[in-house]
Amino acid sequence: MSSPDADPATDAEPVAIIGASGALGFGLAVRFARAGVPVVVGSRDAGRAEEAAGRAREVIPGASCSGAENGEAARSAQVVILSVPFRSHSETLTNLKDVLRPDQLLIDATVPLAAAVSGKATRMLGVWQGSAAQQAAEMAPEGVRVVSALHTVSAASLTDLEHPLEQDVLLCGDKRADKTEAARLIERIDGLRCVDCGRLEMSRITESLTALLIGVNSRYKVHAGIRLTGLADPDWE
Ligand SMILES: NC(=O)c1ccc[n+]([C@@H]2O[C@H](COP(=O)([O-])OP(=O)(O)OC[C@H]3O[C@@H](n4cnc5c(N)ncnc54)[C@H](OP(=O)(O)O)[C@@H]3O)[C@@H](O)[C@H]2O)c1
Numbered sequence: 640m641s642s643p644d645a646d647p648a649t650d651a652e653p654v655a656i657i658g659a660s661g662a663l664g665f666g667l668a669v670r671f672a673r674a675g676v677p678v679v680v681g682s683r684d685a686g687r688a689e690e691a692a693g694r695a696r697e698v699i700p701g702a703s704c705s706g707a708e709n710g711e712a713a714r715s716a717q718v719v720i721l722s723v724p725f726r727s728h729s730e731t732l733t734n735l736k737d738v739l740r741p742d743q744l745l746i747d748a749t750v751p752l753a754a755a756v757s758g759k760a761t762r763m764l765g766v767w768q769g770s771a772a773q774q775a776a777e778m779a780p781e782g783v784r785v786v787s788a789l790h791t792v793s794a795a796s797l798t799d800l801e802h803p804l805e806q807d808v809l810l811c812g813d814k815r816a817d818k819t820e821a822a823r824l825i826e827r828i829d830g831l832r833c834v835d836c837g838r839l840e841m842s843r844i845t846e847s848l849t850a851l852l853i854g855v856n857s858r859y860k861v862h863a864g865i866r867l868t869g870l871a872d873p874d875w876e
Pocket residue numbers: 657658659660661662663664681682683684687688722723724725726727730731748749750751752789790791792793794795849
């Protein structure tokens with residue numbers, strides 16, 4: 640891992656990433672850090688969070704990246720990304736219930752893979768609410784704005800800073816303004832283009848694409864992403 644064109648100059652609001660000691664969250668942390676977005680790495684354990692933040696600072700010298708226990712991390716930013724295994728999704732949201740504030744934006748990247756219950760990673764679990772993101776919307780405190788995104792972006796591609804991403808991020812949410820806010824943040828990562836995929840209920844489809852990609856990746860030995868064709872770059876103004 641290296642950062643040939645790292646530019647950690649900070650001119651953005653911070654983002655908190657719950658579960659950023661793990662694969663996807665850490666990949667997002669280093670990419671955001673490289674884009675000059677201050678990152679607060681969240682973990683159930685403050686020491687583990689600081690250790691991961693330290694690893695990110697090693698990769699991106701000068702980056703604004705700190706670590707904190709999940710609750711403190713979520714308190715410290717207006718935008719919170721949730722990146723935990725589905726088996727801990729509801730528990731994590733329960734633990735954040737007293738912490739999340741109305742008007743915060745919660746970007747949920749969680750995928751209810753059957754692997755969460757020792758099943759296959761190429762199969763999905765049924766979620767009563769329809770999708771992990773809809774479960775998050777039901778569990779988050781009133782006024783927290785939930786969108787879903789990033790399910791099809793592989794942790795390995797994010798973490799390998801030499802890897803050009805050049806792919807789409809499928810964004811679902813009930814309010815255009817919330818998706819715009821999420822897209823403006825996510826598109827700071829070079830090579831990611833956000834596409835409005837409709838209401839939060841569409842997340843049951845976008846989440847399931849992860850299972851599809853896991854099968855493709857295994858067959859072709861790659862880290863594939865998604866690119867929609869015939870689409871002008873969406874205008875998030
Ligand atoms: N990996 C990918 O390429 C990828 C791509 C797209 C979407 N996703 C989805 O993004 C989410 C995160 O994936 P990941 O691969 O980053 O997962 P991961 O590395 O297995 O876990 C992420 C973090 O979640 C926390 N965690 C793990 N088990 C937990 C538990 N039982 N209770 C509470 N917290 C727990 C851990 O942080 P602490 O122990 O430090 O709290 C861990 O570092 C998943 O829903 C996955 O399906 C992953």
